[in-house]
Amino acid sequence: MDWGKVKFFLGEVGRNFTRNAGMQATAIGTVAVTVVLLGLFLFVRLTLAGVGDRLLKQIEISVYFHTNATPAQENHLRDVLRADQRVTSFTFVPKAEGLKQLRRQTQGSIDVSMLTQNPLPDKFRVRVGDPSEVSAVADSLRGEPGVANVVYGKTIVGRLLQLGVVLRRVSIALIVALLCVAAIIISNTIRLTVYARRREIAIMQLVGATATYVRMPFVCEGVLHGLLGSLVALLILGIGKAALWSKLALALPWLELNGTHVALLPIALQLLLVGVAIGALSSWFSIGRYLRT
Amino acid sequence: MDWGKVKFFLGEVGRNFTRNAGMQATAIGTVAVTVVLLGLFLFVRLTLAGVGDRLLKQIEISVYFHTNATPAQENHLRDVLRADQRVTSFTFVPKAEGLKQLRRQTQGSIDVSMLTQNPLPDKFRVRVGDPSEVSAVADSLRGEPGVANVVYGKTIVGRLLQLGVVLRRVSIALIVALLCVAAIIISNTIRLTVYARRREIAIMQLVGATATYVRMPFVCEGVLHGLLGSLVALLILGIGKAALWSKLALALPWLELNGTHVALLPIALQLLLVGVAIGALSSWFSIGRYLRT
Amino acid sequence: MISIRNVSLTYPNGVRALDNVTLEIAKGDFLFLVGSSGTGKSSLLKLLYHDAIPSHGEIVVDGIRVDKLRGARVASLRRHLGVIFQDFKLLNDKTVWENVAFAMHVTGAHTREIERQVPRTLDLVGLAHKSRMFPSELSGGEQQRTAIARAIVNNPKLLLCDEPTGNLDPENTAEIMDLLLRINTKGTTVVVATHNQSVVDRMRKRVVRLEDGRIFTDEERGFYYLGLGQGQVLSG
Amino acid sequence: MISIRNVSLTYPNGVRALDNVTLEIAKGDFLFLVGSSGTGKSSLLKLLYHDAIPSHGEIVVDGIRVDKLRGARVASLRRHLGVIFQDFKLLNDKTVWENVAFAMHVTGAHTREIERQVPRTLDLVGLAHKSRMFPSELSGGEQQRTAIARAIVNNPKLLLCDEPTGNLDPENTAEIMDLLLRINTKGTTVVVATHNQSVVDRMRKRVVRLEDGRIFTDEERGFYYLGLGQGQVLSG
Numbered sequence A, B: 001m002d003w004g005k006v007k008f009f010l011g012e013v014g015r016n017f018t019r020n021a022g023m024q025a026t027a028i029g030t031v032a033v034t035v036v037l038l039g040l041f042l043f044v045r046l047t048l049a050g051v052g053d054r055l056l057k058q059i060e061i062s063v064y065f066h067t068n069a070t071p072a073q074e075n076h077l078r079d080v081l082r083a084d085q086r087v088t089s090f091t092f093v094p095k096a097e098g099l100k101q102l103r104r105q106t107q108g109s110i111d112v113s114m115l116t117q118n119p120l121p122d123k124f125r126v127r128v129g130d131p132s133e134v135s136a137v138a139d140s141l142r143g144e145p146g147v148a149n150v151v152y153g154k155t156i157v158g159r160l161l162q163l164g165v166v167l168r169r170v171s172i173a174l175i176v177a178l179l180c181v182a183a184i185i186i187s188n189t190i191r192l193t194v195y196a197r198r199r200e201i202a203i204m205q206l207v208g209a210t211a212t213y214v215r216m217p218f219v220c221e222g223v224l225h226g227l228l229g230s231l232v233a234l235l236i237l238g239i240g241k242a243a244l245w246s247k248l249a250l251a252l253p254w255l256e257l258n259g260t261h262v263a264l265l266p267i268a269l270q271l272l273l274v275g276v277a278i279g280a281l282s283s284w285f286s287i288g289r290y291l292r293t
Numbered sequence C, D: 001m002i003s004i005r006n007v008s009l010t011y012p013n014g015v016r017a018l019d020n021v022t023l024e025i026a027k028g029d030f031l032f033l034v035g036s037s038g039t040g041k042s043s044l045l046k047l048l049y050h051d052a053i054p055s056h057g058e059i060v061v062d063g064i065r066v067d068k069l070r071g072a073r074v075a076s077l078r079r080h081l082g083v084i085f086q087d088f089k090l091l092n093d094k095t096v097w098e099n100v101a102f103a104m105h106v107t108g109a110h111t112r113e114i115e116r117q118v119p120r121t122l123d124l125v126g127l128a129h130k131s132r133m134f135p136s137e138l139s140g141g142e143q144q145r146t147a148i149a150r151a152i153v154n155n156p157k158l159l160l161c162d163e164p165t166g167n168l169d170p171e172n173t174a175e176i177m178d179l180l181l182r183i184n185t186k187g188t189t190v191v192v193a194t195h196n197q198s199v200v201d202r203m204r205k206r207v208v209r210l211e212d213g214r215i216f217t218d219e220e221r222g223f224y225y226l227g228l229g230q231g232q233v234l235s236g
């Protein structure tokens, strides 16, 4: 490889860039806002998934014993729960404690003084790591000795799981759609920058440049558009997050947004990759139209 | 007005369009996908708002009487509820019915046979039209004679209301941001189409065309880009809704999506307006750069 | 008609194209501007249609201080003169007919007027049969004649021609020069920047020679080379 | 070197630019192509560098069937010949230096070679002082000389010149023609399409006259007009 040629080639790309600065800035701006959209969407999606996961993890299974269950049966269940990999935590709630809680829940509207005896049984509260296994765990506990009933927010868990599935599908569809949109917008933009220079392309070919020779600087330019545009986008996203995230977390404390960890580096890398790939491909193909072979 | 001139002017616009068909299609495509994004967002926002509203409307206030409340007191409350404009519906739940419901809720885990007497009081279930008035209604009922306790999902209502407020703010911010993004993308695109014809613009001026004269066909072209792009976008959105909406409604029946009425016409008109306005403005301003005055 | 007083022109890149040029051109004059390549002929013409603005001096065309014009006034000036550009400056996405008609449209001419005048003018330059072609479908000489047609279609009071016959064969050149002469005799002031020695020598009109941005000679009824007649050539 | 056999060329818009043209040009020849405007000179040259493809007939340049070439072969052909385009075809966003250097770069020339050859060539056409200017900052003649420099910088075996002196003054024209002659004597075949009668008449080289897309006359050591010498003109 002749170093002079590499220098010439890079110079070529650099000159294109500086001598059409306005046009290049326009293209980069378009790439940037498009990638911002993409990034925003990816980020919202991951955050929502994180929040949803945490909500689902808070779901509890209540395991009620028969009123006449023995302490041995209760200890047996404790062992079962301890042995179950799917169970992340559990607490024992004796019947006295249960009545207090019921009273608190109904906020005094039940006249507990009228009860001659505590009608509630002992119970376990169980948390499960993977929300989709809640129902399986509940079913397995139902058969244990001394257990009268196993209760959990069946509809809620079902709906949340369903919502999760649908959201996942919808968001994959949306990502694909957004990627297409980004590809269309960016490649249209790059196509227009190529169109604006169709005369130069024709001349280069008339002077004896091969199609590849003409194409390479344009493709590099497309890569640069993608790269710089994505970098600008990442900057915007970073600033945006720094400025707004804490406010949002403060406005909706119960979502515990700060606890939702979204890995930013992979998103950033994905966005860079997407920007560069679309830039390169669309230059490659748009210039094809103006190359007479 | 000379009819010949109008004809010439329209011809001018038409010629620009047909003679640079590729470039025009590119611009229209970009406008279209951008407007699709905008439209999708508007639609999702309205749908979410509708669903949220319906969820909030399902919130109930439980009004518990003292166990020794008289039928007269209960009838009085019935009158009060009937008179209250904010209340949309209410039902009386006698203590026997209440016990049945409690038993159903706890799924048999409470040993009701041990109860010598029904410990529950009579109650009213009340629904309020405007979710933000739930707490006011609850407070006003608290003072009525015979009422022991007024209970509603305070945290839930609070959170949902809070979420609604935040979502409204966020979505307004997002709409503004998306509008900016759309404006940037569309105007960059149109700027590039103008850039590609900067030589023609210079020549027109050298031949004696005033800035306005040169500008008008470009602005009309921008309007056409906006108009046609938005129309294509509406078509895409329409087809998309027809194809996917029913599937989504089926996948998440409890969201009752079909019951959520989203007015499409106003969205469509807004999108058209936005497309045309951005198209016109960005042509107007981009050409300004290439007009030497 | 034209009065150029102590005009200098320095381009943004620092090139001094004109250096203290003073020139008076009377109404109805026919003037040749000659001089070697890069000597400032086109620059001088550019000043007259406000495509360049002098660094010093003043320019009056038909009573108007051209160097002070702005905005719509510039457009108005240009509508009142015809310019044949050295590089033609045709609109690539318009046909020959439309290119010529465009110059009339900007003056606000009526459609009927345009439809009468354009074919006549195209006929004059021998392009009637090419009126529906685009510039990219024309030969060099045909493009040049389109540019000529556009410049004369409005019957301008002042006609500026920058190398109007550089791509034309002798017959077409003679015809175009005849045409310019006829336009001149009808009262139009004509300024022709040219390198074509035989054209200049045959016409015997006023000849101004520029060298290095200055006026070198200014002869009534002159030749391309000072004092040398038609058919004679300098050295070998 | 060049063999054009029974070539016709009809453009997509239906214009028949060349009609059954047959022409042989020997290696080392110097040939003038003359004829009135729109008669097919540029079209004939375009065929030789594959910018137009004949509707009928065959074209052989240096042993290669040009009309059959495709893709990278076309680029290779063009790198082996030099073309001065009638409309210059300079790259607007490159300086004079870069425009000329570009033609060398595409041949894969080494940087050292380029840095030696480009200034020499610019010097030959008298543009050394303008090498950092962009085409838009040049006069018409300077643009033309840039185009000439680009065409000759690679020492092509075949040099096609389409109206190479249309924007040049007589002195520059004479210099450029001398330059072409010198290049020719070093073995390069030169074809010049021109309207410049005095250039043709002074050089006394082979003259091919096209009329309406056909070869009208073909004279060794000819004049612009058949049998008429330098300084004489047809009719008036």
Ligand SMILES: Nc1ncnc2c1ncn2[C@@H]1O[C@H](COP(=O)(O)OP(=O)(O)OP(=O)(O)O)[C@@H](O)[C@H]1O
Pocket: C011, C012, C013, C015, C016, C017, C035, C036, C037, C038, C039, C040, C041, C042, C043, C044, C086, D130, D136, D137, D138, D139, D140, D141, D142, D167, D169
């Ligand atoms: N736009 C410009 N910017 C900078 N320099 C310029 C520009 N136009 C012309 N020049 C320079 O100004 C000088 C005069 O140029 P001009 O075009 O007036 O010459 P000319 O007499 O018309 O030459 P020619 O006969 O070759 O057309 C030249 O040196 C040229 O390089």
Ligand SMILES: Nc1ncnc2c1ncn2[C@@H]1O[C@H](COP(=O)(O)OP(=O)(O)OP(=O)(O)O)[C@@H](O)[C@H]1O
Pocket: C130, C136, C137, C138, C139, C140, C141, C142, C167, C169, D011, D012, D013, D015, D016, D017, D035, D036, D037, D038, D039, D040, D041, D042, D043, D044, D086
């Ligand atoms: N690209 C094209 N498409 C269609 N017709 C063309 C094209 N180029 C040239 N023509 C037509 O072909 C004919 C020959 O054109 P050509 O350019 O070869 O003429 P020329 O001899 O070079 O003329 P000039 O001396 O004016 O340059 C003309 O009638 C012209 O209008």
Ligand SMILES: [Mg+2]
Pocket: C041, C042, C043, C086, C162, D139, D140, D141
């Ligand atoms: Mg000039």
Ligand SMILES: [Mg+2]
Pocket: C139, C140, C141, D041, D042, D043, D086, D162
């Ligand atoms: Mg030609």
